[in-house]
Amino acid sequence: MHGEIIAIGDELVAGRVRNTTSSFAAGQLFQAGYRLDCITTIGDDAGAIKTSLLTAVGRSAFVIVTGGLGPTSDDMTSEAVAAALGRGLVLNKEVLKKIEAEKGRWGGTPGRMLEKLAILPDGAEFLNPDGRAAGYLIIERGVFIFCLPGVPDELEYLFMNQVIPRLNNAFGSRFAARQRTFKTFGLQETEINALLEWRIRDMEWIKIGYYPSFPEVFITISMMDPDNGAADRRFASACSTIEAALAENLIGADEDTQESMVGKLLLEKGATLAVAESCTGGLLAHRITSVAGSSLWFERGVVSYSNRSKEEMLGVLLETIANFGAVSRNTGIEMADGAKRIAGSTYSIAVTGFAGPGGGTPHDPVGTVYIAIGAPESTFCQRFSFQGSRCAIQTMSAETALDWLRRYLKYDADIYSH
Amino acid sequence: MHGEIIAIGDELVAGRVRNTTSSFAAGQLFQAGYRLDCITTIGDDAGAIKTSLLTAVGRSAFVIVTGGLGPTSDDMTSEAVAAALGRGLVLNKEVLKKIEAEKGRWGGTPGRMLEKLAILPDGAEFLNPDGRAAGYLIIERGVFIFCLPGVPDELEYLFMNQVIPRLNNAFGSRFAARQRTFKTFGLQETEINALLEWRIRDMEWIKIGYYPSFPEVFITISMMDPDNGAADRRFASACSTIEAALAENLIGADEDTQESMVGKLLLEKGATLAVAESCTGGLLAHRITSVAGSSLWFERGVVSYSNRSKEEMLGVLLETIANFGAVSRNTGIEMADGAKRIAGSTYSIAVTGFAGPGGGTPHDPVGTVYIAIGAPESTFCQRFSFQGSRCAIQTMSAETALDWLRRYLKYDADIYSH
Structure with a gap:
């Protein structure tokens, strides 16, 4: 069952806002077994909305229209959709009453703006009239047209609770989509392609894609097959x-x-685990504590940005910093040892380096980062040279540190190299 | 001068990868004074590429085609573009020689894959043949067709160094785009709209948009006017x-x-400034240290995830935690005082709360967060109730803490409320 998305908003074609809602909708449609042929992104322009909508209605079974449904003065999707389909605009008094009953949720929004939310193209069915996320469905010559708000959480809510169930009721996909994204770090996209190509040459039933997602590379495999055990076995074999x-x-x-x-x-x-961060400045701790339940294994983190804080909080010797520098193998080792000691943790990670744009020395320019792993057996430290912006160097440092510990824990590898 | 973008990739229409490159290109075009009418996103499908490209060539002055130019087996844009325009494919030996001379940069990529990068539609002009980022330009019936890689940094490089200069040479926009994005926190989109609408009603020369960008709301104003002083003054007046x-x-x-x-x-x-974080787990320190030069004003951060670390690193009394809980006003105050004391900093921020999904108490459910500001005059602490996922609660906590300190520093406000 083929469909398409029309994403509306001047902010999208002027590049001020990223179109994340279309990606979300596309991913959900794919997983539910529907095929998306096209995402058309246009500005708040009645003519462009009309052209795109009529083209889409002429060739697709369903159309998802997103954006421009809000109460503010730049929102004009409902008007344009009604005009394109030759329908009038109707004030839905029941919905208006519900919106006005919950004025509190809308803060200081004036009544005139709230009224706008209840004016829809003739024949439209409100989706979720009780909630704040107000989208609607129009069926035009058998084609399902869903008009949804562009705000991510409102769109996501309606998509999962209204759009997918209604598509399933109407079109009931007989095929199941299987899809997996493998995440890698340490190989280039082309190296992975060369590694995999001959191994999967005979598996013509899977589709494979390679996507750099800095600093990682993702490999996605997918297949769209009847929902049965043979297809499951094929997919599992490709995965392994x-x-x-x-x-x-x-x-x-x-x-x-x-x-x-x-x-x-x-x-x-x-x-x-405990971490001691200098140039990553909390990114490592932030990534770790974004994992639900990390309090079971993460003890503490120190962002020792100043030299004094490295001494006071981690016990790094001031002589070490004076003799070797704050960005050095010796300081990295003492930071990792200090973090492990003060936290009483089994493992520790320490990162010290020059993230730039300022700093660095002729011998250790911006991008030089020392990463140390404190393990029960010993403490290891390696020097890395990363490239790019401050953000890129911080990202690579945190990624490399986590990757090293992951490999160390999984493979007992005491040398990290790639 | 009107143009459009055709973004190619199965990963985009299946929602596996976000189309960030189109947003980047759209933003740059807008700022250079070009108007983008449409972004069409399609899969790696020769038929769809042909249809979209011919439609675009028929109605636009320039077309930006992105994605599918890489060396891996799923890349097929050059073939499809050549077929759509009725051109052959030609191996450019000079470019191939350059690529092979720099094999080192391609890691273990096999020669056969590198060759693919040098095969272009007949008549295409290589952009940046010396670098890794290889795009090309085809001029078809006066329409400029730029084919660019989808990898963000490669596209960005070519866009700034090749696409924009060549468009300026060919079409030389006489109009200058002025654009500013105002970032706000503390008001809803609709409240801002109501606040601004009557004030800018007479400024019909500017275009205004409202975009929630969680947890902030952005307001963008833009105008496309002749490049002169009167236009500058109008824009400045709207901004103030x-x-x-x-x-x-x-x-x-x-x-x-x-x-x-x-x-x-x-x-x-x-x-x-020094920070002490519990439920934000390093996010606050990470945001702070993402600012270049933050070492001039950021002294240290503590991610005191365990109770023991709150006691040992910040001097929070174990009685305080036992009597009031780790998530409490008293603990927040002691964390902020402790951070300021150990760091010897002028100000401090402390955050302690339940980010979920587990944790919380009947009185302080998941989403309860205490934020404290340590200032020279006194230490302030407020209780907040945030909603949503772990990530949303962490994001709101860090944002609210920074916002409070910003207002405190700027307006000497000792009470934070919105």
Whole structure:
């Protein structure tokens, strides 16, 4: 069953706002077994809305229109959709009453703006009239036209609770989509392609894609097959072939992240972690604590930005900093040892480096980062040279540190190299 | 001068990857004075590429085609573009030689894949043949067709260094785009609309948009006018009207962020900051240290995830935690005082709360967060109730903490309320 999305908003074609809602909708449609042929992004322009909508209605079974449904003066989708379909605009008094009854949720929004939310094209069916997220459905010559707000959480709510169930009722996909995203770190896109290509050559039933998602590379496989055991076995076989080929470069699949895998491995060992950060400035701790339940294995973090804080909080010797510098192997080791000692944790990670744009020395220019892992057996430290902006260097530092600990915990590798 | 973008990739229509490159390109085009009518996103499908390209060539002065130019087996844009335009494919030996000379940059990529990068539609002009980012330009019946890689940094490089200069040479826009994005926190989109609408009613020369960008709301104004002083004055007048109306809810404009504004205000006072984080887990320190030069005003951060770390690192009394809980006004105050004391900083921020999904008590459910500001005069603490996922609660907590400190530093407000 083929469909398309029309995303409306001057902010989208002027590049002021990223079109994340279309990506969300596209992903959900794919997983529910529907095929999306096209996403058309246009401005708040009645003519463009009309052209796109009529083209879409002429060739697709369903159309998702997003954006421009709000109460503010730049919102004009309902008017344009009504005009394109030759329908009038009607004030739905029942909905208006509900909106006005919950004025509190709308803060200081004037009544005239609230009224706008209840004016829809003739024949439209309100989706979720009781909630704040107000979208609607029009069926035009058998084509389902869903008009949805562009605000991410409102769209997501309506998509999951209204759009997908109604599409399933109307079109009931007989095919099941299977899809998995493998996340890797340490190999280039082309290296992975070369590694996998000959192994999956005969599996013509899967579709494979390679997507750099800095600093990781994702590999996605998908298949659209009847919902039965044979298809499941084929899919599982493709997955294990890919997993074996990627080996230790594989972080995990789908919702897995470096930090969630580190947490899983620590929990299996009954071990805990502390971190000491200089140039990553809290990014490492933030990634770790974004994992629900991380308090079971994460003890504490220190963002030792000043030299004094490295001494006072981690016990790094001022002589070490004076002799070798705050960005050095010796300081990295003492930071990792200090974090492990003060936290009483099993493992620790320390990061010290020059993230730029200022700082750095001729010998250790911006991008030089020392990463240390404190383990029960010993403390290891390596020097890395990263490239790019401050943000890119911070991102690569945190990623490399988590990746190293993940490999160390999983493969007992005491040397990290790629 | 009107143009459009055709973004190609199965990963885009299946929602696996967000189309950030189109947003980037759209923003740059707008700022250079070009008008983008449409962004069409389609899969790796020769038929869809042909239809979209021919439609675009028939109605636009320029077309930006992105994605599908890489060396891996799923990349097929060059073939499809050549077929759509009735052109052959030609191996450019000079370019191939350059690519092969720099094999090192391509890691373990096989030669056969590198060759693919040098095969282009007949008549295409290579853009940047010496670099890794290889796009090309085809001029078809006077229409400029730029084919660019979908990888963000490669596209961005070519866009700024090739596409915009070549469009300017060919079409030389006489109009200058002026655009500013105001960032606010503390008001709803509709409240801002109501606040601004009557004030800018007579300024029909500007275009205004309202965009929630959780947890902030952005207001963008733009105008496309001749490049002269009168237009500059009109734009400046609109900006100051909006700034005055938004008052303390205005964080800043364009590149400004809560953290950069806090840094600016601290530097003006010659003051420093330390943070103590529990439920935000490093997010606050990460946002602060993402500001270049933050080492001038940020002294240290503590991610005191365990109770023991709150006691050992910040001097929070174990009795306080036992009597009032780790998530309480008293603990928040002691964390802020402790951070200020150990760091010797002028100001401090402390955050302790339940980010979920687990945790919380009947009286303080998930979403309850205490934020404390340590100032030279006194230490203040407020209780907040946030909603949503773990990530949403962490985001709101960090944003609210930074916003409070920004207002406190700027307006000497000792009570924070909105």
